[in-house]
Amino acid sequence: xxxxxxxxxxxxxxxxxxxxxxxxxxxxxxxxxxxxxxxxxxxxxxxxxxxxxxxxxxxxxxxxxxxxxxxxxxxxxxxxxxxxxxxxxxxxxxxxxxxxxxxxxxxxxxxxxxxxxxxxxxxxxxxxxxxxxxxxxxxxxxxxxxxxxxxxxxxxxxxxxxxxxxxxxxxxxxxxxxxxxxxxxxxxxxxxxxxxxxxxxxxxxxxxxxxxxxxxxxxxxxxxxxxxxxxxxxxxxxxxxxxxxxxxxxxxxx
Amino acid sequence: xxxxxxxxxxxxxxxxxxxxxxxxxxxxxxxxxxxxxxxxxxxxxxxxxxxxxxxxxxxxxxxxxxxxxxxxxxxxxxxxxxxxxxxxxxxxxxxxxxxxxxxxxxxxxxxxxxxxxxxxxxxxxxxxxxxxxxxxxxxxxxxxxxxxxxxxxxxxxxxxxxxxxxxxxxxxxxxxxxxxxxxxxxxxxxxxxxxxxxxxxxxxxxxxxxxxxxxxxxxxxxxxxxxxxxxxxxxxxxxxxxxxxxxxxxxxxxxxxxxxxxxxxxxxxxxxxxxxxxxxxxxxxxxxxxxxxxxxxxxxxxxxxxxxxxxxxxxxxxxxxxxxxxxxxxxxxxxxxxxxxxxxxxxxxxxxxxxxxxxxxxxxxxxxxxxxxxxxxxxxxxxxxxxxxxxxxxxxxxxxxxxxxxxxxxxxxxxxxxxxxxxxxxxxxxxxxxxxxxxxxxxxxxxxxxxxxxxxxxxxxxxxxxxxxxxxxxxxxxxxxxxxxxxxxxxxxxxxxxxxxxxxxxxxxxxxxxxxxxxxxxxxxxxxxxxxxxxxxxxxxxxxxxxxxxxxxxxxxxxxxxxxxxxxxxxxxxxxxxxxxxxxxxxxxxxxxxxxxxxxxxxxxxxxxxxxxxxxxxxxxxxxxxxxxxxxxxxxxxxxxxxxxxxxxxxxxxxxxxxxxxxxxxxxxxxxxxxxxxxxxxxxxxxxxxx
Numbered sequence: 001x002x003x004x005x006x007x008x009x010x011x012x013x014x015x016x017x018x019x020x021x022x023x024x025x026x027x028x029x030x031x032x033x034x035x036x037x038x039x040x041x042x043x044x045x046x047x048x049x050x051x052x053x054x055x056x057x058x059x060x061x062x063x064x065x066x067x068x069x070x071x072x073x074x075x076x077x078x079x080x081x082x083x084x085x086x087x088x089x090x091x092x093x094x095x096x097x098x099x100x101x102x103x104x105x106x107x108x109x110x111x112x113x114x115x116x117x118x119x120x121x122x123x124x125x126x127x128x129x130x131x132x133x134x135x136x137x138x139x140x141x142x143x144x145x146x147x148x149x150x151x152x153x154x155x156x157x158x159x160x161x162x163x164x165x166x167x168x169x170x171x172x173x174x175x176x177x178x179x180x181x182x183x184x185x186x187x188x189x190x191x192x193x194x195x196x197x198x199x200x201x202x203x204x205x206x207x208x209x210x211x212x213x214x215x216x217x218x219x220x221x222x223x224x225x226x227x228x229x230x231x232x233x234x235x236x237x238x239x240x241x242x243x244x245x246x247x248x249x250x251x252x253x254x
Numbered sequence: 255x256x257x258x259x260x261x262x263x264x265x266x267x268x269x270x271x272x273x274x275x276x277x278x279x280x281x282x283x284x285x286x287x288x289x290x291x292x293x294x295x296x297x298x299x300x301x302x303x304x305x306x307x308x309x310x311x312x313x314x315x316x317x318x319x320x321x322x323x324x325x326x327x328x329x330x331x332x333x334x335x336x337x338x339x340x341x342x343x344x345x346x347x348x349x350x351x352x353x354x355x356x357x358x359x360x361x362x363x364x365x366x367x368x369x370x371x372x373x374x375x376x377x378x379x380x381x382x383x384x385x386x387x388x389x390x391x392x393x394x395x396x397x398x399x400x401x402x403x404x405x406x407x408x409x410x411x412x413x414x415x416x417x418x419x420x421x422x423x424x425x426x427x428x429x430x431x432x433x434x435x436x437x438x439x440x441x442x443x444x445x446x447x448x449x450x451x452x453x454x455x456x457x458x459x460x461x462x463x464x465x466x467x468x469x470x471x472x473x474x475x476x477x478x479x480x481x482x483x484x485x486x487x488x489x490x491x492x493x494x495x496x497x498x499x500x501x502x503x504x505x506x507x508x509x510x511x512x513x514x515x516x517x518x519x520x521x522x523x524x525x526x527x528x529x530x531x532x533x534x535x536x537x538x539x540x541x542x543x544x545x546x547x548x549x550x551x552x553x554x555x556x557x558x559x560x561x562x563x564x565x566x567x568x569x570x571x572x573x574x575x576x577x578x579x580x581x582x583x584x585x586x587x588x589x590x591x592x593x594x595x596x597x598x599x600x601x602x603x604x605x606x607x608x609x610x611x612x613x614x615x616x617x618x619x620x621x622x623x624x625x626x627x628x629x630x631x632x633x634x635x636x637x638x639x640x641x642x643x644x645x646x647x648x649x650x651x652x653x654x655x656x657x658x659x660x661x662x663x664x665x666x667x668x669x670x671x672x673x674x675x676x677x678x679x680x681x682x683x684x685x686x687x688x689x690x691x692x693x694x695x696x697x698x699x700x701x702x703x704x705x706x707x708x709x710x711x712x713x714x715x716x717x718x719x720x721x722x723x724x725x726x727x728x729x730x731x732x733x734x735x736x737x738x739x740x741x742x743x744x745x746x747x748x749x750x751x752x753x754x755x756x757x758x759x760x761x762x763x764x765x766x767x768x769x770x771x772x773x774x775x776x777x778x779x780x781x782x783x784x785x786x787x788x789x790x791x792x793x794x795x796x797x798x799x800x801x802x803x804x805x806x807x808x809x810x811x812x813x814x815x816x817x818x819x820x821x822x823x824x825x826x827x828x829x830x831x832x833x834x835x836x837x838x839x840x841x842x843x844x845x846x847x848x849x850x851x852x853x854x855x856x857x858x859x860x861x862x863x864x865x866x867x868x869x870x871x872x873x874x875x876x877x878x879x880x881x882x883x884x885x886x887x888x889x890x891x892x893x894x895x896x897x898x899x900x901x902x903x904x905x906x907x908x909x910x911x912x913x914x915x916x917x918x919x920x921x922x923x924x925x926x927x928x929x930x931x932x933x934x935x936x937x938x939x940x941x942x943x944x945x
Binding site for chain 2: 056077080081084087089091097100104107109111112113116118120156
């Protein structure tokens with residue numbers, strides 16, 4: 001079932017003389033339960049695209065539909081509620097509140113929705129179990145490793161059962177072992193909970209965990225490949241091929 | 255170039271500097287307004303005595319200004335160091351770009367100079383406005399006429415303010431340069447990366463500490479509020495020190511406990527942003543226990559000062575109405591022999607006769623008067639008055655001179671005086687006496703004696719007390735209720751051989767206030783003439799110790815009003831400075847915390863917290879941070895004021911409710927004002943940068 005429909009969106013910066021087309025006429029669709037990676041070099045517009053989807057930024061032209069709701073039309077309270085109820089965020093720098101324990105960080109997402117404390121407790125424990133962080137729940141962010149922090153952030157993102165999970169370079173600040181662990185959890189959430197994930201990355205290894213990869217160059221959709229039935233290893237090789245084709249700094253970033 | 259850079263720096267960090275700047279302006283304006291008081295007063299129509307009082311006021315304000323300057327200086331140095339710390343990153347950037355420390359120091363000098371000059375000018379302008387209001391207050395306090403008043407600027411106060419603040423700014427500059435000279439680049443760069451370590455205090459330490467400090471405070475409240483007469487100076491100092499320590503421990507333990515308590519209320523803790531809000535508050539109180547203690551104690555002093563300020567003044571005025579019901583009183587007493595001159599045998603001399611010898615008429619210009627004398631019985635001292643109770647009483651009241659002779663007045667004289675005053679008269683049977691007294695401490699002792707029902711022996715005659723306690727009354731006019739006891743006996747019991755102090759009390763023949771003042775002047779000159787030309791010589795020739803005194807309502811009320819005004823001004827001055835200092839420190843701390851938390855709020859927005867919830871959370875944080883020290887200070891003050899009432903007992907505590915009301919208003923205005931500014935500035939700081 002089609003969940004997200006992006007229709008010819010554009011995002012321009014600057015004025016007439018120095019116009020920058022950060023996102024230039026991009027269209028694609030994401031089905032429910034899909035795990036999509038968006039790849040591109042620095043400055044290719046992938047983060048701007050994610051920001052537009054997440055309503056953190058506004059598009060200059062055209063529409064983004066989530067289900068049958070046009071999220072570019074949302075304003076004020078409706079916008080806040082949309083973000084709160086429909087989206088889950090995972091950031092490169094974790095964005096955990098350093099004053100709260102892991103448990104409280106995860107619970108906060110539900111507290112904001114004014115759920116009863118008992119329900120919160122059950123939900124937090126379940127999410128922690130799914131992400132393998134039960135033993136660090138009482139710790140503070142400064143007592144955790146990067147991988148643990150990112151899994152706590154992920155737990156916070158999924159606990160509200162959002163329609164869409166948006167991850168911006170989730171492995172960017174992690175070592176390869178933690179990154180692998182996290183991505184396996186993403187796959188688990190994707191298959192077990194039927195979570196829809198859109199992940200922005202410039203790392204081919206990270207992208208190879210997705211079921212579909214979109215490539216962006218200079219604000220335009222450059223290519224798109226699906227994993228299909230191939231193994232992750234084969235998919236990774238395919239991605240590397242496209243990256244080579246893209247050329248330039250994406251390969252540098254590997 | 256450097257100038258432009260520093261100007262831009264200030265403009266950019268205006269949200270950090272706003273509270274600092276605001277505080278400087280208020281500090282300067284208060285400093286100016288109080289120091290210009292004497293100049294303002296020159297334009298008010300005042301009596302001579304009052305001009306003396308204004309001079310005294312000027313001296314007091316000058317003295318207090320030194321103290322105030324030190325407090326303000328410390329505040330400025332503190333605030334400045336605090337703001338410097340916030341800019342470490344910026345200095346690091348300059349150093350990395352290759353700017354020398356000398357040049358950074360120069361930028362800082364330029365900045366301080368600009369802020370200093372700006373705040374000084376703005377503060378003086380505000381101060382000049384404020385001082386016109388102060389003139390109205392002065393006029394009100396001195397009951398003076400303001401019709402001749404015109405807008406004035408006190409150049410001496412301007413110069414004084416300028417010099418004082420210039421010195422403070424120079425000190426700040428020197429400190430800044432010293433800090434820059436000492437700093438290391440690596441520390442500057444790392445200063446922003448403070449890893450927030452949450453230290454949990456152990457519950458089993460917090461709870462006992464809380465209980466003990468609360469119990470000690472309660473005990474101290476009890477002693478200060480209900481057993482104040484037992485307080486010696488040493489014990490009082492101990493209580494003050496204990497109170498300060500307990501205040502600290504209370505904040506310390508509460509900061510550890512409150513979070514645990516709130517956390518255990520899961521339904522509340524996990525609602526909306528509460529978990530975030532409480533964590534913020536708890537970490538804020540945790541890291542600021544010391545400064546909150548100091549602020550709480552300063553607020554406590556402020557509340558006590560402000561409420562006493564107006565109480566003293568109000569009660570002085572109402573006391574004069576009550577305890578000075580006649581215009582004029584002259585007394586003369588003479589004693590023969592004795593070692594100190596005060597323990598000799600009284601010799602009676604008629605004061606009216608003495609005036610006549612000097613060629614003056616004591617009864618002139620008098621509408622009505624009473625001329626009478628007191629008696630003393632050498633056998634009747636305070637000790638013998640107490641009878642069997644004396645031994646017990648000596649233990650309870652160690653500071654009373656027990657062998658002083660009691661003053662005695664016969665009933666008909668007393669009733670004549672009461673007639674003059676328009677107060678209730680007394681009736682006595684032949685074997686009865688009455689003690690009149692209204693000084694609280696003496697009252698306690700005498701009531702204790704009278705309730706036991708002992709009789710006394712006066713001039714060889716046994717008398718019993720008509721009442722079982724003292725009658726609330728007095729004979730000599732004064733500004734307060736300070737009659738420590740006069741014994742009234744039936745006329746038949748009086749023995750003229752023991753006549754002692756001669757007194758003359760009267761009311762002027764005068765239609766209005768103006769005329770009364772004129773008469774007062776005449777009568778006082780007359781007294782001076784009589785004293786200089788005859789009384790002094792007469793007494794010298796006799797070789798006896800003597801005392802001769804004049805009291806007039808005009809002089810008493812001018813002095814009392816002036817004294818009340820001085821107390822009011824000094825309390826107001828110190829109270830206001832303390833209040834803005836406390837509020838400014840809290841505001842600066844909170845603002846810097848908000849600046850450190852920008853990312854946290856940004857994150858809350860990303861996970862879907864609404865602006866309304868974020869603002870509510872910020873409001874709660876600001877509110878609790880401001881109100882916690884105020885609440886404890888208010889509780890302290892309730893008992894502190896109870897004690898102050900006791901100390902001020904002699905002056906009286908009439909009008910306490912009104913002055914507490916004024917105090918509350920002032921605290922609401924200034925402290926509340928700082929709270930609002932802090933809240934709105936914080937809201938601006940954490941405002942979303944995106945949409």
